[in-house]
Amino acid sequence: MKEIFTVCARDCYDSCSMIFKVNDNGNIISVKGDPHHPITRGFLCPRGAKDVERLTKNRVDSPLVSGVNVDWNKALDITATKLRQTIEKHGSESVLLLNYSGNMGLISSVFAQRVWNAIGAVRTDGGLCSNSGHRGLELHYGDSHGILPEELSAIDLFVFWGFNAKVSAPHLWALAVETRKERGSKIVVIDPRIGKTAKKADLIIQPRPGTDIALAYGLIYLLIQRGFSDQTFIDRWTTGYALLEEEARRWKPERVEAVSGVNSALLKILSEIYGNRRPSATMIGIGLQKNDFGADQVRAVSLIPAVLGMHRGFFYSLGNSFFIDMDFISGQSLTEKKPGIVEQVALADYVSKGDFKFIYIYGMNPALTVPNQDLFRQGLSRDDVFVVVHDTHFSKTTDFADVVLPAPSFLEKEDLVVPWGHNYIRYSYPVVPPLTQCRSEAQVMQELALRLDLKENWLFQEPKEVLSEALSGALEWGDWNTLLSGTAIKLKTRPRDFYPTPSGKIEFSSSTALEMGIEGLPQYLPLRCDEGKKARVGKLHISEKEFILLNSATSKYTSTQFQEIFGPIPTIVEINPEDADILQIKDADKLKLYNSLGHITAEARITCSVPSGVLWMPRQSESEGGEPQNSLTSSVPQEIGKGPRFNSTRVKVKKLKSIKNTKV
Numbered sequence: 001m002k003e004i005f006t007v008c009a010r011d012c013y014d015s016c017s018m019i020f021k022v023n024d025n026g027n028i029i030s031v032k033g034d035p036h037h038p039i040t041r042g043f044l045c046p047r048g049a050k051d052v053e054r055l056t057k058n059r060v061d062s063p064l065v066s067g068v069n070v071d072w073n074k075a076l077d078i079t080a081t082k083l084r085q086t087i088e089k090h091g092s093e094s095v096l097l098l099n100y101s102g103n104m105g106l107i108s109s110v111f112a113q114r115v116w117n118a119i120g121a122v123r124t125d126g127g128l129c130s131n132s133g134h135r136g137l138e139l140h141y142g143d144s145h146g147i148l149p150e151e152l153s154a155i156d157l158f159v160f161w162g163f164n165a166k167v168s169a170p171h172l173w174a175l176a177v178e179t180r181k182e183r184g185s186k187i188v189v190i191d192p193r194i195g196k197t198a199k200k201a202d203l204i205i206q207p208r209p210g211t212d213i214a215l216a217y218g219l220i221y222l223l224i225q226r227g228f229s230d231q232t233f234i235d236r237w238t239t240g241y242a243l244l245e246e247e248a249r250r251w252k253p254e255r256v257e258a259v260s261g262v263n264s265a266l267l268k269i270l271s272e273i274y275g276n277r278r279p280s281a282t283m284i285g286i287g288l289q290k291n292d293f294g295a296d297q298v299r300a301v302s303l304i305p306a307v308l309g310m311h312r313g314f315f316y317s318l319g320n321s322f323f324i325d326m327d328f329i330s331g332q333s334l335t336e337k338k339p340g341i342v343e344q345v346a347l348a349d350y351v352s353k354g355d356f357k358f359i360y361i362y363g364m365n366p367a368l369t370v371p372n373q374d375l376f377r378q379g380l381s382r383d384d385v386f387v388v389v390h391d392t393h394f395s396k397t398t399d400f401a402d403v404v405l406p407a408p409s410f411l412e413k414e415d416l417v418v419p420w421g422h423n424y425i426r427y428s429y430p431v432v433p434p435l436t437q438c439r440s441e442a443q444v445m446q447e448l449a450l451r452l453d454l455k456e457n458w459l460f461q462e463p464k465e466v467l468s469e470a471l472s473g474a475l476e477w478g479d480w481n482t483l484l485s486g487t488a489i490k491l492k493t494r495p496r497d498f499y500p501t502p503s504g505k506i507e508f509s510s511s512t513a514l515e516m517g518i519e520g521l522p523q524y525l526p527l528r529c530d531e532g533k534k535a536r537v538g539k540l541h542i543s544e545k546e547f548i549l550l551n552s553a554t555s556k557y558t559s560t561q562f563q564e565i566f567g568p569i570p571t572i573v574e575i576n577p578e579d580a581d582i583l584q585i586k587d588a589d590k591l592k593l594y595n596s597l598g599h600i601t602a603e604a605r606i607t608c609s610v611p612s613g614v615l616w617m618p619r620q621s622e623s624e625g626g627e628p629q630n631s632l633t634s635s636v637p638q639e640i641g642k643g644p645r646f647n648s649t650r651v652k653v654k655k656l657k658s659i660k661n662t663k664v
């Protein structure tokens, strides 16, 4: 019997450290969270607990060409030949690499990009998740890193803002709850939907979607009025305060209430709590920055702690905070070729136009996760497009592939996972030998390079050698050998009072934004909805009214993964009782949700968790008829950061018929 330490490679805030017990026959006996890890502290989420079971379900077992099992040589020869022909005929700008969040390991995800960088394939900006928030924070703070989770135990007020942490970051949430218990801290949740996190809060603020800028300015106004602003800090560390004050004065509580629906008395209570409880942590979720003005929402919210005199008193994804040389690992800095970059959010538009003739996909399930699916799938299905997918499991995207290649899961290979929710890394060793005919991403990359007769030495380097070099300036203590010994090491981050803005200070009014032709201070603009015909005439309801459809992560799934364990992502839609009444919808009725891009069906759940005019669904689900939720979402990127607009999706609703109740 032995214990093997590994790190969960899923796209998740927590990057848990896992301990597997394996018997002498190599079989896994048990898995638990590492009790000594400062973040994981002994428990795993429902997905982590089921990873072992998932090892043998729905796996891609062997290479497939046009749905037929073939050996690796044949699959790789066909892939390389097609790739070579495509480059000869259409140039490398017709080759697209799609790689995203399936595995957060540096070897599986980043090192494996080397061959694609060597040939100059087009890649994406990776903007589907958090880029808009990062760019928003950078405008005022120079970069986007904030509070580290290990600092949370000294916090007196947690404000989870558009962050469903109990579900999406269970270990960070546990740290906040424990701090509340030990210090008497308070937890506030600001979210249009009362989800699992809000239910555990001391105070819930439920603004209408997309009105957080109004709310943030309203709060800043009250904080200043009540003498909570820290003038000494503001004078020493910030610029543009007079402009902020002027904008905030436009946001008296009554106007904030009219715009956001947040009662002015409640806003005053929130300002008292914010003012009196310091240090606070404004915990900014990814959900806050996924609408038409998402980057601006993050900008506005992030300014609150600066008014209160805190250095970067917010938490946001730490994805850009570390000193790992990613361009070296991916090979980007090793080649003269400057590959084209397309917006990930707009993939549907590029792919459907036939801009790409060869698409190589690994660690991503774009046939469910990118917006404007009807158009995206038309693109994937084009006769002149060749699609290769390297994945651990069969997915919707493998359905569109000409070639499917089996990949080892994170339990079957070694890697180094870089977290984005905290700053501890630990080398992962394989827990079990490969269970399928899988080959790793790094190996496949090198085999393709050989078949393409590529001569660059850096394509054939040992991944570990590459990582040791790329991490040389990144560790707080220890070195590569310490990492290989299995010790958890902290990654270096910049001090929180360092601001790489043009002025070297926190810029309330961003000079960089002004230079880009954007407002220096974020401005509130409404997410407009078409109110449609209001009247109810006989049995004709207000089905012309538009709703805002929100969606967010749920506990049992990581994006589209784990459906082989927990069943399909439930296609339920939450609707407020008032709206349900007007539309004569009963619980469990089958509804059609539609807009100009597409339609889906879903089962009604009548609940006060969402306000009138707002619907909510688990993200990335599929209708009974197979239509994906992303048929409804826009592929037009946000202005700042080119991020998605999932949470400002407008839909109309039509009742179909009652269907039986399914439990979530």
Ligand SMILES: Nc1nc2c(c(=O)[nH]1)N[C@H]1C(S)=C(S)[C@@H](COP(=O)(O)OP(=O)(O)OC[C@H]3O[C@@H](n4cnc5c(=O)[nH]c(N)nc54)[C@H](O)[C@@H]3O)O[C@H]1N2
Residues within 6 Å of the ligand: 011, 100, 101, 102, 103, 108, 128, 129, 130, 286, 290, 362, 363, 364, 365, 366, 368, 369, 370, 390, 391, 392, 393, 395, 407, 408, 409, 410, 441, 551, 552, 553, 558, 559, 560, 561, 619, 620, 629, 630, 633, 646
């Ligand atoms: N409607 C809607 N859509 C959204 C969002 C939303 O809020 N609403 N959110 C967006 C966000 S935040 C994100 S991050 C994206 C996520 O989008 P994706 O990155 O497409 O996420 P997954 O669906 O998890 O797909 C990951 C794929 O990687 C595979 N995989 C897992 N491990 C490995 C491995 O070790 N090797 C290889 N080769 N493959 C592996 C999995 O089997 C799976 O097919 O979705 C976005 N899409």
Ligand SMILES: Nc1nc2c(c(=O)[nH]1)N[C@H]1C(S)=C(S)[C@@H](COP(=O)(O)OP(=O)(O)OC[C@H]3O[C@@H](n4cnc5c(=O)[nH]c(N)nc54)[C@H](O)[C@@H]3O)O[C@H]1N2
Residues within 6 Å of the ligand: 011, 012, 013, 101, 129, 161, 162, 163, 164, 165, 167, 168, 169, 190, 191, 192, 193, 195, 207, 208, 209, 210, 211, 212, 284, 285, 286, 287, 288, 291, 550, 551, 552, 553, 554, 555, 556, 557, 558, 559, 647
């Ligand atoms: N269980 C689980 N955990 C995950 C994932 C998963 O798939 N499953 N995925 C991981 C990934 S890739 C990501 S990006 C994160 C996402 O996790 P989070 O950062 O928590 O973000 P979301 O789940 O997208 O949304 C969080 C909240 O934002 C709210 N929201 C939407 N619009 C607005 C608005 O205008 N204002 C305010 N104040 N709130 C708004 C939603 O109602 C939702 O409750 O989770 C990670 N963790």
Ligand code: SF4
Residues within 6 Å of the ligand: 008, 009, 010, 012, 013, 014, 015, 016, 044, 045, 046, 047, 048, 049, 170, 171, 558
């Ligand atoms: S999915 Fe997240 S919470 Fe669950 S085990 Fe993995 S890292 Fe931990």
Ligand SMILES: [Mo]
Residues within 6 Å of the ligand: 011, 128, 129, 130, 286
């Ligand atoms: Mo994400």
